[in-house]
Amino acid sequence: MNLNSQTVISLGAGEFDALEFKLANRTACVGIVGLGYVGLPLALLFTDAGFRVTGFEIDPQKVEKLSRGESYIYRIPSTEIQLARMKQFSATVDYSVISSMDAVIICVPTPLNEQREPDLSFVINTAEAITPHLRPGQLIVLESTTYPGTTEEVLVPIVEKNPGGLRAHRNGNGAERDSLYVAFSPEREDPGNNTIARRDIPKVVGGLSKRASQLAATLYQAIFRRIVPVSTPAVAEMTKLLENIYRCVNIALVNELKLLCIRMGIDIWEVIDAASTKPFGFQPFFPGPGLGGHCIPVDPFYLSWKAKQWDFQTRFIELAGEINVSMPYHVVSAISEALNLAHKPLYGSRILILGVSYKKDVDDLRESPALTIIELLKRKGAIVSYNDPYFPMLLKGRHYNLQMECVPLDNIGDYDCVAIITDHSDYDYPTIVRDAQLVVDTRNATRGINSSKIVRC
Numbered sequence: 001m002n003l004n005s006q007t008v009i010s011l012g013a014g015e016f017d018a019l020e021f022k023l024a025n026r027t028a029c030v031g032i033v034g035l036g037y038v039g040l041p042l043a044l045l046f047t048d049a050g051f052r053v054t055g056f057e058i059d060p061q062k063v064e065k066l067s068r069g070e071s072y073i074y075r076i077p078s079t080e081i082q083l084a085r086m087k088q089f090s091a092t093v094d095y096s097v098i099s100s101m102d103a104v105i106i107c108v109p110t111p112l113n114e115q116r117e118p119d120l121s122f123v124i125n126t127a128e129a130i131t132p133h134l135r136p137g138q139l140i141v142l143e144s145t146t147y148p149g150t151t152e153e154v155l156v157p158i159v160e161k162n163p164g165g166l167r168a169h170r171n172g173n174g175a176e177r178d179s180l181y182v183a184f185s186p187e188r189e190d191p192g193n194n195t196i197a198r199r200d201i202p203k204v205v206g207g208l209s210k211r212a213s214q215l216a217a218t219l220y221q222a223i224f225r226r227i228v229p230v231s232t233p234a235v236a237e238m239t240k241l242l243e244n245i246y247r248c249v250n251i252a253l254v255n256e257l258k259l260l261c262i263r264m265g266i267d268i269w270e271v272i273d274a275a276s277t278k279p280f281g282f283q284p285f286f287p288g289p290g291l292g293g294h295c296i297p298v299d300p301f302y303l304s305w306k307a308k309q310w311d312f313q314t315r316f317i318e319l320a321g322e323i324n325v326s327m328p329y330h331v332v333s334a335i336s337e338a339l340n341l342a343h344k345p346l347y348g349s350r351i352l353i354l355g356v357s358y359k360k361d362v363d364d365l366r367e368s369p370a371l372t373i374i375e376l377l378k379r380k381g382a383i384v385s386y387n388d389p390y391f392p393m394l395l396k397g398r399h400y401n402l403q404m405e406c407v408p409l410d411n412i413g414d415y416d417c418v419a420i421i422t423d424h425s426d427y428d429y430p431t432i433v434r435d436a437q438l439v440v441d442t443r444n445a446t447r448g449i450n451s452s453k454i455v456r457c
């Protein structure tokens, strides 16, 4: 039996069963809104699992590339896009196609604005764009990271303004006729981490009603081994924030202890290695040049903003933010001091930045501390160059307009200082140390190399 949308509408109270049936037997049409680092891989996973998948994207260039079978994300080869297109994957800028979707998953950005407050404009714009095309018995899942309450307080009121008068299904709502099913399910991907397959990362799901949770669980069961249902969307939203705040606070702790260890002449990396041998109660976090990426520097502030509405100060988040934000300044001081010991001023020194992405082996520059470090060094009069295999150019970004071109690594000895900011696996660190005049290492990338040229900071 293959139920189409007409059948679903005429079934009325059977909308739920019909949708669940289609999700379970993978005949459902799945729409993914926002084909970025989260949405595109998700679309490919659902395509691989046999669903007919349509990607909705406001950037027409991305849609055109996908239509030509080209990828725009480094770790997704174009062959994967071509394969997906031969299955049932397509991309569009046309929101009217939403009406033929059975499930719609929203993966749009949730950044901070200039005042470091949540910018939900992408979520709101998406909700407003899909609303005119909604029909009964559709499942809508928000995956974008956000503060607890967003699904219920922001998304649901907008989608309930649909022209057909459809209501989001809530617990206690007997009638399922003319219902939409709404859930929140956080994305937990760790880009560049190849030690765990995406399907092995348990998927947390919190529906507005038990039925919404059940439908979302059925959908995700096709691509994830374990589903973790929680009682409400707010619990699922808070779960994601707890995970990221936990990382943010622990990274801040280890960054602060690194500063103390440097002063005391103790190698923090050796300390972390030793502490990591404890078989319980300790999880290692590593210091670095500052936080980067779309999540850890941003998400905690979604909660601190929301907490203020409850007259509550999230002090751990604020303190962690303060420490982590100061790390690029620490790196610049360390470079300056290292040059000073070599009888050179920072002003006029030639500095090569190695690695600009926010973490190793990824093509993602968002909130990267390398950009702040370059900007600070330039302001102090240093002559800065960079190398990163993932970025041939640094153009205008959200915060800086650096306008730089990646330089080759064939004249390392010409620089007064080489600063390792992102420890990409492709770099040959022994050769870099051998050829450089001075190396400032923010990631312990030169672990095991003994040289008086290295300053670990």
Ligand SMILES: NC(=O)c1ccc[n+]([C@@H]2O[C@H](COP(=O)([O-])OP(=O)(O)OC[C@H]3O[C@@H](n4cnc5c(N)ncnc54)[C@H](O)[C@@H]3O)[C@@H](O)[C@H]2O)c1
Pocket (backbone or CB within 6 Å): 033, 034, 035, 036, 037, 038, 039, 056, 057, 058, 059, 062, 107, 108, 109, 110, 122, 125, 126, 129, 143, 144, 145, 146, 187, 188, 189, 190, 191, 294, 295
């Ligand atoms: N990147 C990660 O590793 C990661 C991990 C966990 C959670 N998240 C969360 O997932 C969400 C998405 O992150 P991302 O990294 O994929 O962002 P991204 O910027 O890579 O992708 C978002 C995409 O959405 C598109 N878009 C924006 N508004 C749209 C609209 N109205 N309609 C259609 N498309 C629209 C953008 O053009 C872009 O292609 C964020 O909330 C982020 O915090 C990201």
